[in-house]
Amino acid sequence: MEKRNAVWITGASSGIGKAIAMLFADKGENVIVSSRDGNELKKYLAPKSKNIFVFPLDVSDPEQIRGKYSEIKESFFVNALINNAGVTSFKPVVELTDDEVKKILTTNLIGAVNLTRAVLPEMIKRNLGTIINILSVAADNIFKNSSVYSASKSGLKTFTKILREEVREYSIRVINVYPGATRTPIWPSEVLEKFADKMMSPDDVAKVVFNVFQNKSNLVEEEIVLRPLTGDLKL
Numbered sequence: 260m261e262k263r264n265a266v267w268i269t270g271a272s273s274g275i276g277k278a279i280a281m282l283f284a285d286k287g288e289n290v291i292v293s294s295r296d297g298n299e300l301k302k303y304l305a306p307k308s309k310n311i312f313v314f315p316l317d318v319s320d321p322e323q324i325r326g327k328y329s330e331i332k333e334s335f336f337v338n339a340l341i342n343n344a345g346v347t348s349f350k351p352v353v354e355l356t357d358d359e360v361k362k363i364l365t366t367n368l369i370g371a372v373n374l375t376r377a378v379l380p381e382m383i384k385r386n387l388g389t390i391i392n393i394l395s396v397a398a399d400n401i402f403k404n405s406s407v408y409s410a411s412k413s414g415l416k417t418f419t420k421i422l423r424e425e426v427r428e429y430s431i432r433v434i435n436v437y438p439g440a441t442r443t444p445i446w447p448s449e450v451l452e453k454f455a456d457k458m459m460s461p462d463d464v465a466k467v468v469f470n471v472f473q474n475k476s477n478l479v480e481e482e483i484v485l486r487p488l489t490g491d492l493k494l
């Protein structure tokens with residue numbers, strides 16, 4: 260069978276990633292969805308569209324990334340990668356465990372770096388591609404109880420800004436999206452209960468991501484900050 264173009268999105272089983280996957284599929288794109296929980300993807304997401312293809316993956320494991328991308332490459336050209344998978348622990352530095360520190364950095368930062376490294380050679384060969392990174396306003400702003408999370412996002416921000424300059428000559432677009440508070444299960448339930456109406460909806464964030472993706476002119480919106488109209492949450 261002839262290879263098809265596809266958009267690969269990580270962290271697609273929930274929140275912002277799920278909304279992006281659904282919108283891209285509704286708009287007719289082939290969408291490869293990854294997250295650790297393959298059941299969630301297979302049972303609830305894939306049946307909603309014939310354009311959704313499930314490849315479960317733990318992005319914190321470089322071996323899994325290489326293996327999964329080899330499988331994907333057999334059927335698809337990944338013309339866009341959306342690095343969205345992310346985790347956090349809302350805790351002060353002094354309370355973080357070794358496991359929490361490792362998980363946040365290997366998922367949010369190292370996972371995105373390794374996914375990018377996996378898809379890049381083919382994008383360079385084809386002289387096209389889009390890499391969209393879902394960062395956070397925490398990359399630049401100070402929020403207590405988000406130290407390692409913020410470090411992971413600002414680390415990825417610096418990585419992607421250098422990547423962008425390295426791949427311009429191959430017509431590869433690197434787009435960073437920095438959302439503020441968005442209504443998803445990443446937040447503890449008591450925060451969601453109290454602040455839901457002051458948060459953005461994942462569907463609205465997804466619309467912005469689709470709009471920048473589909474703009475194929477000589478103009479690239481490289482850095483996009485999204486905040487609720489009422490501003491950052493006062494937790």
Ligand SMILES: NC(=O)c1ccc[n+]([C@@H]2O[C@H](COP(=O)([O-])OP(=O)(O)OC[C@H]3O[C@@H](n4cnc5c(N)ncnc54)[C@H](OP(=O)(O)O)[C@@H]3O)[C@@H](O)[C@H]2O)c1
Pocket residue numbers: 269270271272273274275276293294295296297299316317318319343344345346366393394395396437438439440441442443444445446
């Ligand atoms: N919600 C906000 O207020 C907000 C604001 C700014 C930025 N963001 C960013 O937006 C992105 C999406 O977050 P969200 O709010 O939508 O959170 P969410 O609802 O908790 O979704 C996180 C997604 O990441 C996946 N994931 C976690 N660890 C993974 C791993 N090791 N490998 C593969 N997938 C993994 C989860 O699926 P599995 O558990 O099945 O793996 C899930 O699909 C994150 O990068 C987050 O930092 C969110």
